[in-house]
Amino acid sequence: MDRESSQKEVLNELIMRRRSKRAISEEELTEADLEKLARAAHLAPSCFNNQPWRFVLVEESAKLGRIKESLPGGNYWAKKAPLIVAVVSRQDMDCELSGGRIYYKFDCGLAVENLLLQATEMGLVAHPIAGFNPEVTREVLNIPAEFDLITLVVIGKPGDPEELSDKHREVELGERKRLPLEDVVSKNEFDDLRAG
Ligand SMILES: Cc1cc2nc3c(=O)[nH]c(=O)nc-3n(C[C@H](O)[C@H](O)[C@H](O)COP(=O)(O)O)c2cc1C
Structure with a gap:
């Protein structure tokens, strides 16, 4: 796995700072925070500008509580979060083109990354999860x-890494790991040998 450190100077600062952190504070967010996050997500590009994303901002304690109670054990850290954003869409709300090119989840992913980067800019933790x-x-x-529930994004102010499991604390404080770049980038033709 590659380490990220050598690239810190040359890449976009928000991309470098964004992390799927797990230490989250219970402190409430403001309405202005919520609106900024939603606006940033909604400025994402999409096929034909279809904007297939629908976001449900969940901050009401009874509803948050029920979602949190049903999380799998490995996502215990998300139980502190004051905000969970559910990302919802439907296939026919976006391009369905020849050759199996179905774009609604792709475009929702772009919107989620906008949200993650905006949250990073605001000093917040924003962590997408499939474990719900x-x-x-x-x-x-x-x-x-008829709608797909694609992901939840767990959002809050940074918390105390001491409250995490040993394994998660190590990830939290360590550098990001990625496959070597040459495993995921090829030039001029697709290099099938490296798929998967
Ligand atoms: C679709 C998706 C689902 C994920 N599900 C979980 C999850 O259930 N629990 C978790 O702790 N992290 C989850 N993650 C976070 C990834 O583990 C994390 O993005 C990856 O390890 C890379 O780390 P980084 O985001 O800090 O660069 C998920 C990320 C994505 C994009």
Whole structure:
């Protein structure tokens, strides 16, 4: 795995600072914070400007509580967060083109990255998770069956890494790990040997 340190000077500062941190404070966010995050996400590009993303900002304690209770054990750290954003979409809300080019989740991903970078700029932790209970979350948020619940983003102010498990504290304070660049980038033709 590559380490990130040598690139710190040359890449965009927010990209370098964004991390999927887990230490989160219980402190509330303001309405202005929520609006900034939503506006940033909504400025993402999308196929034909279809804007297929729908965000449910969950801050009401009873609803947050039910979603948190249903999280798998490994996502214990998310239970402190004052805000969870559910990202919801439907395939026919965005381009469906020949050759299996279906873009709604791709475009939602772009919007989520905007949200993550805006949160980073605001000094917040914003951490997407797939580890949640989709049935419970859909029921709590009243998401109709025809919509996909793609991810939750756990958001809050930075907390105390001492409250994390040893394993998570080590990840939290360590550098990011990535595959070597040559495993994921090729020039002029696709290098099938390195797929997966
Ligand atoms: C779709 C998606 C689902 C993820 N699910 C979880 C999760 O359930 N629990 C968790 O701790 N991290 C989760 N992560 C965070 C990744 O583990 C993290 O992005 C990856 O390790 C790279 O670290 P970095 O974001 O700090 O660069 C998820 C990230 C994405 C994009």
